[in-house]
Amino acid sequence: MIVRLGSPQCQDDLSSNVRVIEIYHRGSSGRPRRSRVSSKKTFRTTDADYPMLLVTDRMDLSAETIALIYRYRWQIELFFRWFKCILGCSHLLSLSENGVSIQVYCALIASMLITLWTGRKPTKRTFEMLCYHFMGWADDEELFDHIEKLKQADNTQKNI
Numbered sequence: 001m002i003v004r005l006g007s008p009q010c011q012d013d014l015s016s017n018v019r020v021i022e023i024y025h026r027g028s029s030g031r032p033r034r035s036r037v038s039s040k041k042t043f044r045t046t047d048a049d050y051p052m053l054l055v056t057d058r059m060d061l062s063a064e065t066i067a068l069i070y071r072y073r074w075q076i077e078l079f080f081r082w083f084k085c086i087l088g089c090s091h092l093l094s095l096s097e098n099g100v101s102i103q104v105y106c107a108l109i110a111s112m113l114i115t116l117w118t119g120r121k122p123t124k125r126t127f128e129m130l131c132y133h134f135m136g137w138a139d140d141e142e143l144f145d146h147i148e149k150l151k152q153a154d155n156t157q158k159n160i
Helices: 063-085 097-118 124-135 140-159
Strands: 018-025 050-056
Touching (some): 018 063, 050 063, 097 124, 124 140
Antiparallel strands (some): 018 050
């Protein structure tokens, strides 16, 4: 549906109408799940299936396309959360396109090397330990002990 947001007193301040699209989230299983809460605690449900309203000013796209864009948006958000929190790239070292590209590629290569070496996804603790090692604050033995603990934890989980 097409609506105009705001109260009657301030609707003239808004430049255009918006479109409200209702989509249905379908859970992967029929069993109940943990309550999911948005960051602003405005939405809470334990249902596997629930309706969600999306508001957009894009009148030229189909509802299916808007829903797909929203779905991919969260995948991108998760990538950047991982990039910033786990890989420690919370600040850009350069603002040029080439500088940002180099920083992203270096972080991804480092992540893949950590995965090859440890046999698991990099964690914040593993990244910190490697940084400490490169700065000289942790010696080889401490680093290898950390990696060995990761491998032992993986073996313990596989045996369970």
